[in-house]
Amino acid sequence: MTLKVDEIQNTSGGPVTLTSQEAAKSWINYTSAGGTNTTRDSLNISSLTDHATGNHSANFSNNFANVGYVNIGSVNELDNTNNTSVFFMEGGNLTFANSHTTSYNRITPQSGTSKYDCIGVYSLNIGDLA
Amino acid sequence: MSTLKVTNVAGLTGSSTNLEQGLAKTWINFDGSATGTVRDSFNHSSIDDNGVGRYDLHATNAFSNDDYVPQVTIGFVSDTGRYGEVTNFRSTSEVEVGARNSGGSSVDNDGVHVAIFGDLA
16 A cells, blocks of 8 residues: 655644654765765755865754764765775764754764765764754 | 554655665664763663673664664764774674774774664564
């Protein structure tokens, strides 16, 4: 059976509760190659802020209710010369005191602690919206 | 309260998708340093500290098999490069995750984020 609708709300007009499962509240696919952030596609992300090489913030359109949300991500490296491209969180959720409900930071280091812009940054957030 | 039960949900002009299979069945944000404080979670009952940089996560409602997909991201600490990992140990209700530094050694990390996708029992 398939239900076809554009929007589902609970009886009070708020978000519905999905029994034993939760949907991602935001996600983004963007490139930072060449030092310029370009969003390919996204959900609930209003903009990107470029702080420095390999250090960017994603700003939510609709904020999270608290700082306990989950941030998962991965990256594509700029070329094949570095094989340790990983997705980190910095500032946004590294410590409870530095967390934000309106945005989060991510960095994309390669080869140890050096930070690099990458051709592909992919992340999603799961938690409770405000 | 009313409960709507369907298998597929689609936009009026879009293709349908299996809503249940595409959603996260568990997620957790916790401090993996000495305190082990859980900031927020969904469908996780407890964490075991398996030593430096190793954590067992227990699901409240178990998965139907151990073929689920765990995703781990950790916080950055300026002095060392670090990455999250999923170890070889998993069952339908428990999975071990960890954090390592750039040298490959297990290290505690104060921002560990995990989401798991799969089929619940």
